[in-house]
Amino acid sequence: MPTIVSVDDSTVPGEGSSRxxxxxxxxxxxxxxxxxxxxxxxxxxxxxEGFEATSQRHAIxxxxxxxxxxxxxxxxxxxxxxxxxxxxxxAAPPGRSPVREWDQEFLDVxxxxxxxxxxxxxxxxxxxxxxxxxxxxxxxxxxxTTEEMREILGVENDFTxxxxxxxxxxxxx
Amino acid sequence: xxxxxxxxxxxxxxKILEYLDYKALVSCQATCQKTNAIITASVSLRYKIxxxxxxxxxxxxxxxxxxxxxxxxxxRLYDTAWRTLRWKKEESFAQFIGRPLPSLDRNTLIFRNVxxxxxxxxxxxxxxxxxxxxxxxxxxxxxxxxxxxxxxxxASQDLLIWLDRLSSTPETSPRGTIRRNRQLPRKRRxxxxxxxxxxxxxxxxxxxxxxxSDRTSQKIDEIWPQNYRDPDVTSGQxxxxxxxxxxxQHNFCPSATVEKIGPTTKSTAQLPWEDRxxxxxxxxxxxxxxxxxxxxxxxxxxxxxxxxxxxNWKTGIVELKAVAGPAQQLRLHIPLGTFSSYLxxxxxxxxxxxxxxxxxxxxxxxxxxxxxxxxxxxxEVSAQGMxxxxxxxxxxxxxxxxxxLDYHPLRVARALMLQSSGNNDVSxxxxxxxxxxxxxxxTLPCIAxxxxxxxxxxxxxxCRGYLxxxxxxxxxxxxxxxxxKDSWFYTT
Numbered sequence: 057m058p059t060i061v062s063v064d065d066s067t068v069p070g071e072g073s074s075r076x077x078x079x080x081x082x083x084x085x086x087x088x089x090x091x092x093x094x095x096x097x098x099x100x101x102x103x104x105e106g107f108e109a110t111s112q113r114h115a116i117x118x119x120x121x122x123x124x125x126x127x128x129x130x131x132x133x134x135x136x137x138x139x140x141x142x143x144x145x146x147a148a149p150p151g152r153s154p155v156r157e158w159d160q161e162f163l164d165v166x167x168x169x170x171x172x173x174x175x176x177x178x179x180x181x182x183x184x185x186x187x188x189x190x191x192x193x194x195x196x197x198x199x200x201t202t203e204e205m206r207e208i209l210g211v212e213n214d215f216t217x218x219x220x221x222x223x224x225x226x227x228x229x
Numbered sequence: 230x231x232x233x234x235x236x237x238x239x240x241x242x243x244k245i246l247e248y249l250d251y252k253a254l255v256s257c258q259a260t261c262q263k264t265n266a267i268i269t270a271s272v273s274l275r276y277k278i279x280x281x282x283x284x285x286x287x288x289x290x291x292x293x294x295x296x297x298x299x300x301x302x303x304x305r306l307y308d309t310a311w312r313t314l315r316w317k318k319e320e321s322f323a324q325f326i327g328r329p330l331p332s333l334d335r336n337t338l339i340f341r342n343v344x345x346x347x348x349x350x351x352x353x354x355x356x357x358x359x360x361x362x363x364x365x366x367x368x369x370x371x372x373x374x375x376x377x378x379x380x381x382x383x384a385s386q387d388l389l390i391w392l393d394r395l396s397s398t399p400e401t402s403p404r405g406t407i408r409r410n411r412q413l414p415r416k417r418r419x420x421x422x423x424x425x426x427x428x429x430x431x432x433x434x435x436x437x438x439x440x441x442s443d444r445t446s447q448k449i450d451e452i453w454p455q456n457y458r459d460p461d462v463t464s465g466q467x468x469x470x471x472x473x474x475x476x477x478q479h480n481f482c483p484s485a486t487v488e489k490i491g492p493t494t495k496s497t498a499q500l501p502w503e504d505r506x507x508x509x510x511x512x513x514x515x516x517x518x519x520x521x522x523x524x525x526x527x528x529x530x531x532x533x534x535x536x537x538x539x540x541n542w543k544t545g546i547v548e549l550k551a552v553a554g555p556a557q558q559l560r561l562h563i564p565l566g567t568f569s570s571y572l573x574x575x576x577x578x579x580x581x582x583x584x585x586x587x588x589x590x591x592x593x594x595x596x597x598x599x600x601x602x603x604x605x606x607x608x609e610v611s612a613q614g615m616x617x618x619x620x621x622x623x624x625x626x627x628x629x630x631x632x633x634l635d636y637h638p639l640r641v642a643r644a645l646m647l648q649s650s651g652n653n654d655v656s657x658x659x660x661x662x663x664x665x666x667x668x669x670x671x672t673l674p675c676i677a678x679x680x681x682x683x684x685x686x687x688x689x690x691x692c693r694g695y696l697x698x699x700x701x702x703x704x705x706x707x708x709x710x711x712x713x714k715d716s717w718f719y720t721t
Contacts, residue, residue, distance in 0.1 A: 193245045199253065210233035215265075
C-alpha cells in the first residue's frame, strides 16, 4: 500500500492557472494531472474541496491500477472543458447516455478492462463514463442467449433446477 | 483470473441493464440470482418487460405524465382485465340495414352518412356496450360543418381525433387536432348531436415565433396557442407575449424538453422574400453571424446530425439544431429557399417517413397534439398507436407528438386478428403477446351459438371478424360483394 504523501503546490510544476493533483494508484504509481481535467469526477472534486477547507493538499489514493487510471484520465482529458449533461449535478438525470462515437472507440477493449473501467468510473463518480461503459457492456450481451450471457458476464448459474423450470418471468410473452 | 460482472455493485449493474431491450432482459434474468433479483426489484425494468410483453409502446415521459410506478400499476390492471375476460352470453343487435359498411373503431361501430337531401354528411357512432368494462351503450351522430379528412376514436371513447381538410395554399397546412370530446352523450341510447367544432385552418403555419426567443438554450416547441392571432393577417397586433409560457405548459410533449446545450453559435442569412414581412424586422442578436450561402450549405453537410426544430413561414426561416462533435450543438437559422435547395441536392433518406405515435395513456386528460407538418397522413391505428406518415420533402427528422387518453391491451388482439383475415379463416386470436396460448379460438364457439366454426367458413367467400375491445366479436360475412350478408354480434 502506498504511504500518504503530502504535496505542496510548489513541489509540482504549475502550468497556467490550473493546479495539479497527485493521484496514487493501487500499484503505487504516482500520476500528476491537472485539476480541471479531473473536475469531471465528483469524487475528486469533493476531495479538492476538502483540501480547500484544510489548506493541505494530499495525494489522492485510488483503489485501482495505474493502467485503469490512465485510461480514465485519457477519457477526462478528451472531454476537458466539454459540458456533458450526465455529469451536471444540477441537471435532471437523463435516462441514458447519448451515443458518442469517440466513447465507443475508446471503450473498444476486452471485457475485463471494461469491468475495471466501469468500477473505477463509479468510484470516481464520473456518470458519463459509467453510462458509456454500461452501454458498451449492454451492447456485448444484447441478442445473446442466456448461456452466452453467463459466459460474457462471468457468472455461474446459481438457480436450483426447480427455479430454472418455473416461469420466473411470466411476462416473456 | 476471470473477473465476474457479478462483483459489480447493484447500482452499476442496474445501469447496464437499463440499456438492454426486453428480450435481453428476460434472458439476463435467467442467468443468475443476482440479476434476477435486480430486475425484479426495479420498477422501470419490470415495466419495460411487461410493456413489451403486452405489445405496447410507452407514452411520453416527463411533465405531467404519470410516473413509472403508476404506469406499471395500470398496465398490470389492464393486463389482468384482459386475461380474465369471460364470455358470458350472446346478444344480438338490430342490424343497420341500408347503411354502408360499418367500420369498427375501438368499441364503436361507425357508419358513414352520405348525406341525403339537405343534410350534411357525417358519421353515426354506435358504441358497443360491455358489462365487464363498464362501457355503456351509446349512439350519436356527428355532423361536421366543414369537410374533414380523417377521424379516429380512441379506446376510451371520449377523444375524437380529426384532421382538417388539406389546403393547397403554401401558407397554411392541415393540422390534426386531438381534443377531448366532452360532448359525447353519456346517457344510454341518447341520440344527440354534439356541438363539435372544427378548427379552421386559416392560420398560417408557423411555430412559435422565435423572434423573441433569443435564449437559444431553450428548445422552442411548436404548439400553437389557441389564442394566438397572426399579427399580419389579422389586425396587426403583435404576437402576445404569453406565447412562450403557454407553449411550455405542454411540456409533456417530447419536443418540449428543455436541454442545456453546449457552445452555441447562431447564423442567419437574409431572407429571400423580405417583402413578405412588412412589419417587425428581425432583431439583431449579438451572436448572429452572416454566412455566405454556399458556406452555410457546406457547413450543414459536415455536421453529424441535424434536427429540424421549427420553421416560420412568414419569415421563411428554417431552424435547425445541429450536432457537431461531442457535446457541441448549434442552432441554425436558414432561409427556406436555401434550405429546400439543399434538400433537393442532398436527400437525407435515412430519416423516417412514418412514425408511430404511441398511445400515451399516461398523459393528463385533455392533452392534445398538433401536427404542423405539411402532409401528414394518419395511416393506421394499430396496437401500438397511431401510425403517422410524414411526407417531409425528403428528410429532416421531425418529432411528432400526440397524446391520447387511454390504452388497452385488447388492441393487440384486434390488430392480430385483422392481420390474419386474408384467408377464409377467422382466427380470432392465436396466443398473441400477453395472452395464454389457448387463445379464443377454442373458447369462442362454445358460448356463442350463432357463430360458424372456422371449418364451415370457406364456402362463404371472405369474412371479417372484429374483436371489440370490450370483448365482443363481430363477424361480417360477405359473398364477394360489398354488401353485408349477415352480421352476428356477440357480447360479453
